[in-house]
Amino acid sequence: MRGGTRDEGMNQLGTLLGERYRLDAEIGRGGMSTVYRAFDTVLERPVAIKVMHREIAADSDQLERFRREARAVAQLNDPHIVRVIDAGEEAGGTAYIVFEYVEGETLKALIQREGPLDIGQAIAYAIEIARALGAAHERQIVHRDVKPQNVLIDGEGSAKITDFGIARTLDEQGLTMDGRVLGTTDYVSPEQALGQPVTGRSDLYSLGIVLYEMLTGTVPFTGETPVAVAMRHVREQVPDVQERRPGVSAATAAVVERATANDLDERYADAAAMVGELEEALAVEAARAGQATGEVTSVLRTLPGSSRRRLPWRMRHRGRWVASLTVVGAIVAIVVVLAAGNAHKGVNPNVSGRHGLRPVQLGQTSAHDYNPYGTGPEHATQVANVVDGDPNTSWSTEHYVEGTLGSKPGLGFYLDAAPGVKARAVSIMTPTPGFRAEIYAAQQIQESLEYGNGTSLTQRGWRQVAPARTVGRSSTIGLSDPGDEAFRYYLVWIVGLPPGREAAEISEVTLFS
Secondary structure (H helix, E strand, C coil), X not given: XXXXXXXXXXXHCCCEECCCEEEEEEEEECCCEEEEEEEECCXXXXXXXXXECHHHHCCHHHHHHHHHHHXXXXXXXXXXXXXXXXXXXXXXXXXXEEEECCCEEEHHHHHHHHCCCCHHHHHHHHHHHHHHHHXXXXXXXXXXXXXXXXXXXXXXXXXXXXXXXXXXXXXXXXXXXXXXXXXXXXXXXXXXXXXXXCCHHHHHHHHHHHHHHHHXXXXXXXXXXXXXXXXXXXXXXXXXXXXXXXXXXXXXXHXXXXXXXXXXXXXXXXXXXXXXXXXXXXXXXXXXXXXXXXXXXXXXXXXXXXXXXXXXXXXXXXXHHHHHHHHHHHHHHHHHHHHHHCCCCCCCHHHHCCCCCCECCCCCCCEEEECCCCCCCCCHHHHHHHHCCCCCCCEECCCCHHHCCXXXXXXXXXXXXXXXXXXXXXXXXXXXXXXXXXXXXXXXXXXXXXXXXXXXXXXXXXXXXXXXXXXXXXXXXXXCCCCCCCEEEEEEEEEECCCCCCCCEECEEEEEC
């Protein structure tokens, strides 16, 4: 391998560069340079210094590239890019760049230690890296060597990308220059492997491979030689990440697929586009998990409103959610005490008068629209709002002329409480009080019938557990005692719209057992 020898690197330890930076320990080595942990004797702080190998610096073209990159990267100001502090050249031909020192480990080391990362954590890191790449691309700087070895995880768990300087020394003729292999073929884009022009989209391809590795614990392609691996990137599609990690959502898998498309036209046009879809994917994964920790929490706070709306209300407004739980707990306690002596109108006294009612925990995908006697779905994309914990979001029926459902006996949505629960009450919150609803339950339902089929609810597997009643802004409906029977599905079946309105809305539904 060309470049400085390890003995040469060891001989540099203790050297004072720029009459200021003392080289204390070698922490990395590449074909172009060696990276040291150093000490700034003026400001008395640790720094990292990249020192160009002397024989490389003897090449005037390479030295000029090194200088150019030092100037260019120094202009980058992003919290997820390791910051350039200083640069200089010694009389003996030693050129160097001084970086902030990041206490932590590389992303590669983290993956090797933990294997596949938590899905949310992997996406959070990908967002931070993509944002950093976007900042660089805006200044016409392409990294060209995006890999987990070039991503540092600092002491606070945040990802920072480094080694722009080494990466930019890649020759435009391809992977090789003067017999040396440059870059890392595990993450190389097809166009870079073929020696074609390298753009910001090439960085996004490499980031897609990094995301794949974070999610699965391994790179998608292996081979006997680096060139063999590079050619697999050219000729093959990256394997479906969901086959290796079934828990990954379709939204996350779609990001990996698009980022690693062989065809440039099918890949993300820029980092901003990839960041946008990564943010949506993180919101989806966080909502599915129902909780967030570590760097996921930090990144969730930075999401735009469009992505944050996918999160449960309790995750978007954690402080308000905790306060709400306290208030709701107090209200429930009062209602239980009052109901013990006075049955509330419309609520089954055998339910509301008992102590020990507990809300049933439902997943974010547990709600499903149900319009069997109509021509198609009834606002299916909104139905998750009834279980998102946010009273400011809602599901709505379609608008019906003259405020009647016409020939339809009803419509609504059902909750999947798999594997089953003995529900004793259902609570409904609505911004359009006055509609009438019935509650049904089922262990199995007939889902194969086409829309508009006249088969009755009973024949479809539903059993009525609460007769029709008028729903107020916040109503609790007692359900008939299921005995020893636990039902998986609970249907809120709207049979009449609110007076003077053409639609009914429901903001929250809670089952109680």
